[in-house]
Amino acid sequence: MSKKRTLKIILWSARILGALVIIFLLMMTIGELFTDSNITAISTSDAIALLLFPGTIILGLLLAFKWKGLGGLITVGGMICLHIIRPDLASSVLISAFAIPGLLYIIYSVWSKN
Incomplete structure (x- = not known):
């Protein structure tokens, strides 16, 4: 396979996975905002983790x-910071999987420069 075709596959994989991740996280975040949870009882590290x-x-x-x-x-970078602040989440493969489109974008960006 040629480099150009490989780069195109990486880019479109990143775009499709990225769009799916954005949709899922927006639905999850909006759903969490409209629940009747007690927001005042959240710790500082949890608040930072929610931002990250x-x-x-x-x-x-x-x-x-x-x-x-x-x-x-x-x-x-946000995912790395999240794992530093909340090391208990580092063992969760599902949470780490949200960074895969970001890794694909980095790979595309580096390889397309050569």
């Missing part, structure tokens, strides 16, 4: 549609 997990992933993937490298770095 859906916030940086959504922001990074939205930016990646225009600026692939920057969006991928924000997505993956």
